[in-house]
Amino acid sequence: MSNQARFNDQRGLLLRAVRPYGEAAVDVRILDGTIAEIGADLAPADDETVIDGGGAVLLPGLVDLHVHLREPGREDAETVRTGSEAAALGGFTAVFAMPNTDPTADTAGVVEQVFRLGEQTGLVDVHPIGAVTVGRAGLQLAELGAMADSVARVRVFSDDGACVSDPALMRRALEYVKAFDGVIAQHAEEPRLTVGAQLNEGVVSARLGLTGWPAAAEEAIIARDTLLAAHVDSRLHVCHVSTAGSVDIIRAAKAKGWQVSAEVTPHHLLLTDDLAEDYDPVFKVNPPLRTASDIAALRAGLADGTIDCVATDHAPHSSEDKESEWGSASPGMLGLQTALSVVIETMVETGALDWRGVADRMSAAPARIGRLADQGRPIAIGSPANLVLVDDTAHWTVDRAALASKSRNTPYEGRTLPGRVVATFLRGTATVLDGKLVAGQVAGASR
Amino acid sequence: MSVSIGRHLLSSQDLNNETAVALLDTAARLDAAMTGREVKKLPTLRGRTVVNLFYEDSTRTRTSFELAAKRLSADVVNFSAKGSSVSKGESLKDTALTLQAMGSDAVVIRHHLSGAPRRLATWIEGSVINAGDGTHEHPTQALLDAFTMRRRLRDGEGDLKGLRVVVVGDVLHSRVARSNVRLLRTLGAEVVLVAPPTLLPVGVAEWPCEVSYDLDSALPGADVVMMLRVQRERMTASYFPSAREYSRRYGLDAARLAKCEEHTLVMHPGPMNRGMEISAEVADDPRRSVITEQVTNGVSVRMAVLYMLLSGEGVANE
Amino acid sequence: MPAQSHSASQIDLQAPKTVLSAEDMARVLDRIAHQILEKTRGGDGVVLMGIPTRGTFLAQRLADRVATFAGVRVGLGAIDITMYRDDLRSQAFRPLAETREPAGGLDGKLVILVDDVLFSGRTVRAALDAIADLGRPRAVQLAVLVDRGHRELPIRADYVGKNLPTSVQQQVKVRMLERDGSDAVTIVGPAEFEEGHGE
Known part of the structure; x- marks a missing residue:
């Protein structure tokens, strides 16, 4: 948790080895809530947090x-x-x-x-x-x-x-x-x-x-x-x-x-x-x-x-x-x-x-x-860094007790489904990392 | 296939041919054993508790189950929705847990919603017997109908192979029709459903039976004509234009009955709308109408069901 | 009681051993029929109530023999005890057999229950309850083809075809012509103790 909190205090973020739209792996640099740079083997800056995507799909x-x-x-x-x-x-x-x-x-x-x-x-x-x-x-x-x-x-x-x-x-x-x-x-x-x-x-x-x-x-x-x-x-x-x-x-x-x-x-x-x-x-x-x-x-x-x-x-x-x-x-x-x-x-x-x-x-x-200007934008330099990182090789079994919702009415209980959300970023701030919520976290007030 | 018994009786589909025949045989034995006896009671279920959980009024069915359980010496608790915690908004699940805590061995449930007995069965350990759920099923009614047909037309033995049964009326809303189609097919009978198209469910074509809109053409060759209750209120929802028109096209009167075979039986699960789906003359015809006999047979059939479900696991070889 | 007629250690424990042949069974039934005539002073007021399935056949055979030996037609019926068992929870479902009362009923009669094997006595206990629900006999007696011991209730037979000491693990099987195609009583399974393993 403390790692994650510290992480979100920092301004820069470098996503390594991620595959935008499931295509070739690249690095993506996020600055001030916006995609700043996309390229192969970007060098991390001093105060930048690096996340290794491990070839996960970036959407x-x-x-x-x-x-x-x-x-x-x-x-x-x-x-x-x-x-x-x-x-x-x-x-x-x-x-x-x-x-x-x-x-x-x-x-x-x-x-x-x-x-x-x-x-x-x-x-x-x-x-x-x-x-x-x-x-x-x-x-x-x-x-x-x-x-x-x-x-x-x-x-x-x-x-x-x-x-x-x-x-x-x-x-x-x-x-x-x-x-x-x-x-x-x-x-x-x-x-x-x-x-x-x-x-x-x-x-x-x-x-x-x-x-x-x-x-x-x-x-x-x-x-x-x-x-x-x-x-x-x-x-x-x-x-x-x-x-x-x-x-x-x-x-x-x-x-x-x-x-x-x-x-x-x-x-x-x-x-x-x-x-x-x-x-x-x-x-x-x-x-x-x-x-x-x-x-x-x-x-x-x-x-x-x-x-x-x-x-x-x-x-x-x-x-x-x-x-x-x-x-x-x-x-x-x-x-x-x-x-x-x-x-x-x-x-x-x-x-x-x-x-x-x-x-x-x-x-x-x-x-x-829904007429949202800052959502659903392509993964491109200048787009707001609203992103999700998906491990497309993973499978998981639905356990209704483990869901975040207050209710339990999932029709998929016990089913094994493909693809796992590894991380979610709202305007460059991680809301989910390693498949878990980033605790104590308020993002996106800058909207 | 062989006789096989689950813990519950929720649908006619729970019974295969051998099991249904064994049940009818047992009911026949019980019927014979009880006739003419001074003490109409067997000790079989002594110390067992049977709960009648009725969310819908049905004096006939409740009394029949109560009598069946009492004749087997079970303790019977009547839990009717009116005037109980049920009417105060207690959920079926909470009621089930209460019954479970009280240690009931079997719950006989009548409910206005389809599938309620199946839900109940997931919440309690004892047996659940469906005494009619919504527009779904009423398996003991189908069993007593089969029992009556077998006694009258098959000398009380075996199954109903070759029998032709015409079921007439509001099939769409009828749990009796659903249970009968399944059980009669299992027992080898042919079933013909006759109704105005508005009172047949979409999807009826997949059922193992014939479907006809014309009663007169379906009657010749029928061994049994089973008339279903048609509620007059259906008229206001435009299922048919008027009671008179319904009665003319789908009602059973003496003139129509005359087109049937000598041996054709008239059945009705009750309660009847005399003058609507059945004329008084036909309902009271002593030779053809077995409507009161159906009621009598209900007790033996329900005794057999209770005995079967509350016996230990498995089936004895002999 | 006669000594055991077999030695378990010398035979294949699972092979069925014949303890009554068809001829033996015929002789035994002859004897029981004679005993019934003797004990009941000529069969007056006697009703044989067979317990299904094989007890019913035995009752029929005994009635036929009594008729042959003494020219007397005793009452004949059947009594199913399924609904009177005290162990419903542990017993699997079985379809009921027929209960048949002889003309004239049971009131004041000497009822002789007929069964193939007497074991724990629970079947007879159930039959006594069933009889009581049908009427009020003058007396009730019991005739069995085989008494294999291991009683759990204070019940004994008035007429016994053969006393057969058994272990609880063993099974006594009665075959009858009417149902099984031939007459025989066999015993299957291990004896209670083998040599050297006694208590």
Whole structure:
């Protein structure tokens, strides 16, 4: 610890033998939170700390457009601090926090509170997402402009967990946020088609007697919203795309040049609905786990850019909300500490994405959609030193008790996953070293 | 395959052909042993505790299990959701731990949520018997249905190979249908599901049975017609336009029954909506309707299940 | 009691040893049938209740012999004791066998329980409970083909085909024509002690 603390007191940092985007090994010098020099065999300066990367892969710090930090309101499940710790350990340098807190983040006051908590924690940049409607009730627009103008500078708005299902209201929201270059991130779920829905509607739900969540309920909203976005020439972002049909609709919308972006979660790239067989609610999530053919389509969509990015939908839940009957359990899964590993397993090891592709889908694209200027930048001289170092040869076994989150609802318990985050740097300051949090550490106040 | 018994009975899928037949044989023996006896009690489960944990009202099923356990001399505790800590928001897990601490040997659970018995089984050491969970399964109902069919149509022996069973009604929401399709197939019967398309689950094509939307064409050749309860409330959710239209297309009345074979049995898991899915005339037909017999047979079948699950590990050779 | 008729140290311990041949079994059953007639003064009011599976066959054979020897048709039934066992937890599931009451029931009758092997006595104890649930006989007696000792309860047989001293580890196997294709009683497994290893 004292080594690490001393290390962070020093200004200069030299990363030795790291492979940007998994390519040729180089040394990277970081000064004043910025990448200062990249080259072979850089000589260390006197007061510089040297980290031997050992050939690990260097990527831009990951950006997550979709997390639930539960603060304020459900601090028993997660806080901005514990969520930030999980994020840093997962290789993230920025996260977007969904507004379904208590109170709802639907005013400048609440989003500023979350923003400040993120700053105080200082492990990752925490960008609050504002609610589209008051109380996420879907009836009346929240003060989107006030949130945009607040210290938190909100650009992403979502009622996530609930769909903005009223088409007239959705149209107005899409139009209104154009004034400050905002984007509506839609949780696409036609509520009338998903009353009581528990699991992907199909063979498994029929067998288990669980009310089906039809793919069409997602696709219908995405189709409608792409048309609305085109009509008012605004930006639409589709949260957690989960079906093959959704990929097709988004691909068609993009082909027409409409401003549509989309995200997919790691769990929808890996897990299928038959995991519900034992009714363990750790596999309950919304939208639900789908089928193997959906997974294939989602991977293909992410590979060809139809789906712009990976977002975790990190959703911590207390044990009371998860250790129950399937039907009364809350939907959601932890995701921050496992996201990169799942993407490596599903996309890199299968050859669907190379490391530049990973850097785009997990850093550059989400930063672009969320309008972050200092995140998701290429590894180049002059870029902010938001970086993650990944040992791509390592494997680790998920132990939920060892995760940083306050909650334990990981669907990957006991699974062995590839790739380990060795170090994370936020504007040149290490938040994670040797796979462990750097203690007592406040970074990034200079933002 | 051979007789094999797990600790729990959560689904009809837990039973293979041999085990299901052994269970039906045992139920038949128990039934014979109990008839005409002055003392309707066997000492088998003396000192054992069976808990009836009912989150849904079901006097019929609860009474049947209670009688079964008592006839085997078990101590029975009724733990109904109403008026207990359960209704005060205690979680299923906490209730399970309480029951565990009290040393219950078997928990009979009825729950409005699918899969609750399977969750319960992960939290307690004793046996769990599914007495109906949500829209999932109701395996002892399927067993007593099979028992009734076997007694009436197979001389009370063997399995149900070659039997043609038509199940009519709200398959989508029916735990009885799910359990019956599985068990009847295991026992060698053919199953035909008949319902309006709105009341069949997406994915039903994968089930080991035929599916038809037309009752009249499915009736000829049926050995058993099992009518499922259709709640009138389904109408308001537009599963069908009106009770009258449902009854016309999918209800069993005397005219329809006349198209069946001489020996065709009419079954219903109860409670019936007379005039909706079944006419009073058919329900009370003394020759065809075995609806009250189903209820009677329930006790023997549940005794057999309790005996089977609470026996020691494994299966005796003889 | 007769001396042991075998020497364990001289034979293959695992090889089954025949202790009653088909002819022996027939002679033994003849004798028991005669004893029953003698002891019950001609079989009046007697009901033979076989304990499944092989006790049922034995009861049938005894009833046939009594009929042949004395022209008397005694009552015949079967009583399954599965649900009366006191050791459910340690006993595996087995499907129940038939319980059959003779016409006229058991009230006031002299019931003779018939089983193949008498060992701990627990089966007989269970059978007595089962009988009590069926009716109120005048008296209950017990007939067994083989008594192998090692009683755990104060129970003894009224009619014994053969007393067979055994070790607890040994298994006594009764084969019967009706079920097994031939009649024989064999003993398998090691004797209690070999020479030089006595207590």
